[in-house]
Structure formats: C-alpha cells, structure tokens
Amino acid sequence: MKAVVIRRYGAAEVLQYEDVEQPKIEPTQLLVKVRASSVNPIDWKIRQGMLSLITGSNFPKILGFDVAGDVVAIGSGVTRFKAGDAIYGSTSFPGGGYAEFAAVSENVAALKPTNLSYEEAAAVPLAALTALQSLRNEGNIQTGQTVLINGAAGGVGIFAVQIAKALGAVVTGVSSTKNLDLVKSLGCDRVIDYTQQDFTQDIAQYDIIFDAVGKRSLSQTKRVLKPNGIYITTLPSPEVFLESVLTAFLPIQKAKFILQKPNTQDLVYLKELIETGTIRVVIDRTYPLEELAAAHIYSETGRVVGKIALVQPVVDIAI
Numbered sequence: 001m002k003a004v005v006i007r008r009y010g011a012a013e014v015l016q017y018e019d020v021e022q023p024k025i026e027p028t029q030l031l032v033k034v035r036a037s038s039v040n041p042i043d044w045k046i047r048q049g050m051l052s053l054i055t056g057s058n059f060p061k062i063l064g065f066d067v068a069g070d071v072v073a074i075g076s077g078v079t080r081f082k083a084g085d086a087i088y089g090s091t092s093f094p095g096g097g098y099a100e101f102a103a104v105s106e107n108v109a110a111l112k113p114t115n116l117s118y119e120e121a122a123a124v125p126l127a128a129l130t131a132l133q134s135l136r137n138e139g140n141i142q143t144g145q146t147v148l149i150n151g152a153a154g155g156v157g158i159f160a161v162q163i164a165k166a167l168g169a170v171v172t173g174v175s176s177t178k179n180l181d182l183v184k185s186l187g188c189d190r191v192i193d194y195t196q197q198d199f200t201q202d203i204a205q206y207d208i209i210f211d212a213v214g215k216r217s218l219s220q221t222k223r224v225l226k227p228n229g230i231y232i233t234t235l236p237s238p239e240v241f242l243e244s245v246l247t248a249f250l251p252i253q254k255a256k257f258i259l260q261k262p263n264t265q266d267l268v269y270l271k272e273l274i275e276t277g278t279i280r281v282v283i284d285r286t287y288p289l290e291e292l293a294a295a296h297i298y299s300e301t302g303r304v305v306g307k308i309a310l311v312q313p314v315v316d317i318a319i
Helices: 041-048 118-122 125-138 157-166 177-185 218-224 238-247 264-275 289-300
Strands: 002-005 016-019 029-039 066-074 086-090 101-105 109-111 146-150 170-175 190-193 206-211 225-233 254-257 283-288 307-311
Touching: 002 289, 016 289, 029 086, 029 118, 029 289, 041 289, 066 101, 066 118, 066 125, 086 101, 086 118, 086 125, 086 264, 109 264, 118 283, 118 307, 125 157, 125 206, 125 225, 125 264, 146 157, 157 170, 157 177, 157 264, 170 177, 177 190, 206 218, 218 225, 218 238, 238 254, 283 289, 289 307
Parallel strands: 146 170, 146 206, 170 190, 206 225, 225 254, 283 307
Antiparallel strands: 002 016, 029 066, 029 101, 029 307, 066 086, 086 109
16 A cells, blocks of 8 residues: 655655555454545654654654544454444554555544545544543533633634534634634634734633643743633643642642543544534645645644645555
8 A cells, every 4th residue: 555654753854655565453443445634743743753752763654643534344343333434533653544544443433424525524533632622621611611722723723612612611712813713713702813912911811721732831821810720731841741740639720731532432522513513624735645745844834724634546445
C-alpha cells in the first residue's frame, strides 16, 4: 500500500510517500480503507521529535491519528462492524492514518455521520474528542455557566465553541480579527479580538477557561476566572502540570490539562450532534496525501482556521 512514513525525526522533508506493507489486524481491530485523514499539531510535533521520549527511536513510523473510510475486513472478535461499513475513528499512538489502509480498534471507531463527506468526518475525531472531554470531563460544564474558549477558530476551538453551546453554556470566543465572524457563526455569545484586547484583562469572569491553543496558564488567567473556576489547557507545560498538582484537592481555582481518550461512545455522541446540525465541521484546506509535507508546513504556521483534511483517490479495494 501507499503511505507517508518517516525514517527519522526532522523537518517536513522527512515525510516520504512510498510503498509499505499493509497492517495486519488483531482480533479486535478493523482493517479500514482510508478515504481521508487530517492534520493535527501533535502529528508534526511527533515528526519533529518533540515527543521522542514517548515515541521512541523505532522507524519507520506512519503518523496520523484521524481516519475516515470503509471497513474491508474485521478481526475475529469484532461484533459491531462489518465489511462495507463507512466509519470514522482514531488510530493507536503514534498514528497510522497517513496510509491507504489502517488498523483501527473496534472500541475507538463509530459509523461515519451520514451528512458528512469522508474528509469532513476525518477532521472530527481527535479535535472534537479533545474539546468534548476537556469541557465535560475536566470542566464538568453545566447549563448556564460562562465559558471562554481561547483559540476559538482553531482545530479544537471550533468544536469547543459548538459543544459548549450544545451543553447550555454562555460562550465567549477569542480569535483574530479575520475570524470573528466565523466564531460568531459557530454560536459564540461574545467574541474578543486578541489583536485588540488581552482577554486576561477582561472585566468579565468565567466558570471555565478552555485554552484550546495552550498559550496561557492558571497564573496568567486567574484574574478572569471565578473563585471556583477551572482553567483547562491542551498543552501540559511544566507550569500547568505543577499548577494542576497544587490545586487538585483544594476548593480554589483549578488548573487541568486534557489527555484525550478515544472511545466509541463519545464518537457516537458527536455523530448525533453532527447529524442534527448542532455541530458543523470547518475545513481550511484539503491536500492529497502525497502532499502531506505541504500540509504539515501550513499547520506549523499556527494560522489554520478549523482543520486541514487529507484525501486519497478512490480506487478499487484490494487486500
């Protein structure tokens, strides 16, 4: 099969489009013909070697956590899917989605939302699960609470705004000038243009501050966080990790970071929100898989609005 692999850590040029062996599935896995994947910042962070203590030095590696495609074979222990099902889901760490075929565990897959294309569906899993689990699991979000989303136009932020609204919150979104209309259209009750105003100097206070771009910390945001408020970040920096430990068991403002856990139940929940029109997907750019290096370079600029999708040509399935 064709796949994009890395044989060492480095800049985008280490991504090579080449022939590799198809994955062999375990009893609880699906073999999926990948129709689309997407780019998340963690992909290029792994590629650069920023997580090498976790990802190790074994090569080649196929990155990519998001997949949408068709089931072509199932393991002997699979009970919820059959060949021919259109699914979306996640691959195991450190990836595997940047390929023609991927092995996907049954417990991290769900039927694809019927109203999404493959490329739209592939933009959902990692980013939307991160947003959902941050707000619901870490933030214990409640109807009527005030929530600020920093990075509201980014890959995680677009889903966080819509999920917070679906869960009954009053949402403030922070974005650049050019994206204010977009975040308003996603459901923000109020917007802050970070080029004109530092949200940490706002007069309002929030029950939850979700830093979807990992740019701040509890100490920087505590002025605009309610006394029992929660600061959540997607980037567990040493400062945030220390803050999370120090505040964990005290009745004060808390700092938390998200370690997203893919699972079928949450993907089914997101599917329902998508199919009812509660959540929509925003695609900034779409690249063919063989141009993954260009997609990574664009993602690294930090100016992506929504998600970057990767598509593969539809060809006859042969396994």
